[in-house]
Amino acid sequence: MAAIRDPGAAPCGAVPAHRPGPGGTTVTPEEVAATVLADRAEGEAYVASVCFKHGPPSLLGVEIEHLVHDATDPRAPLTADHLAGALGPHTPHTLHPDSPALPLPGGSTLSLEPGGQVEISTPPRTGLRQLATVAERDLAYVTDLLAAHGLRLGAAAIDPFRLPARLLTTERYAAMERRFAPLGPGGLTMMCSTAALQVCVDVGERGEAAARWAAVHAVGPALLALFANSRVHAGADTGLASARWRSVMDTENARTYAAGPDTDPAAAWARRVMDTPLMVLPRAAGPWDAPDGLTFADWVEGRGAARALPPPTTADLDYHLSTLFTPVRPHGYLEIRYLDAQPTGRWLHPAALLVALLDRPATVDRLLDICEPVATRWADAARHGLSDPDIAAVARRVVDLGCAELATTDLPAETIADIAHAAQRRVRECRKE
Secondary structure (H helix, E strand, O other): OOOOOOOOOOOOOOOOOOEEOHHHOEEOHHHHHOOEOOOHHHHHHHHHHHHEOOOOOOOEEEEEEEOEEEOOOOOOOOOHHHHHHHHHHHOOOOOOOOOOOOOOOOOOEEEEOOOOOEEEEOOOEOOHHHHHHHHHHHHHHHHHHHHOOOEEEOOOOEOOOOOOOOOOOOHHHHHHHHHHHHHOOHHHHHHHHEOEEEEEEEOOOHHHHHHHHHHHHHOHHHHHHHOOOEOEEOOEEOOOOEHHHHHHHOOOHHHOOOOOOOOOHHHHHHHHHHHOEOOEOOOOOOOOEOOOOOEHHHHHHOOHHHHHOOOOEHHHHHHHHOOOOOOEEEOEEEEEEEEEOOOOOOOHHHHHHHHHHOOOHHHHHHHHHHHHHHOOOHHHHHHHHHHOHHHHHHHHHHHHHHHHHHHHOOOOHHHHHHHHHHHHHHHHHHHHO
16 A cells, blocks of 8 residues: 655556456556557546546555654764665665665565655555554564664654755655755755655545545645644754645645545546646656656647657656655555654554544545635644644544544554544643643
8 A cells, every 4th residue: 555666756556467458468567667658638547547546445554754863963964874784674775776675574665765764654454453563563673673773763754953965866866856956945855854654545436536535635734733743943943833744835836736626536636647847857867857847748748848758658657646745645545645754653643533534424524524614724734733723623623523433443442542632632732822
């Protein structure tokens, strides 16, 4: 379920081992990837098919990111050799191309963000209890690997000690840094100084997908505020509840803005993808900088700078899909990306609450009604968090609904009680501010 990034991010939809071809022949993944897109309509159809896969919602996954610090001096810069020495055979190829990049003992994939943040991406599981078991096992394993080399996981979603510095030297991240630099510090901060908790849930049955898509967006500002954990950056109080999410919003709006409700979210997403400018353009040699302003639709239609490029394939479109950093990104399932990373051992609280809120269609409908007054207030949630009275009021109702629905999950009673108590404490404390 959770994304495996190569290099740096996963394609939106994994290519099946084989596909049926004309006359019953078999089409290999390589042949699928090499398929040249004839026109915009073919590109949109491909995006819709791989990004929104319908069926009973049953699988869950998480991507748990953490900053990494020196255990003695958290202000000390992280080095590639130190981090690779700690991670050993689990070191991702983006850091050491010759590494075996072994999965973690519980089956999770270990990847790195540009500043050396570690990310544990679990395999899909059918319930929160299974998911928690796998994630906690692999998180503890990585914690021990780092500790043995004098490193520790950070507790905040933005680096409270260091300015952003890129550790990974891949062409993708070098091109991203150059592209974002004229827009201000947000891009480099997002890349190198932040950590998120990403929750992955199924799209759901075709008749329920539009409501689930709308609900995971509508509840975003309230949950972002409720679990904001990124105020202090590089020794300075930013004054923001979630400086991490503000840094995301300070990059290119075309690839980060939140989608609104839509009766056909797959078609709307496909149109958006085609109209988003290329962020990078992978090449066999040389820098990966993309022609300025060139959208994927321009490329497939051969307009402007695309005249000098070979026609794009489905593999190119898969890569382009990995360069959108929206609050919710469809991968065949829904990757919910707006939550700040939580202190070690607390990731399950927002993940379980979110899963419980999406468990039943009737709850999804109630959630949409509750969140409607603040459904688009992302910037206010990032800036003010629960000190915004309207967002706080909605967050309290969201917590009440989510805590009631936690009983429908397979988590142990004591875990449910702990999550409910912590969430209620958060919303109670905001009333005292």
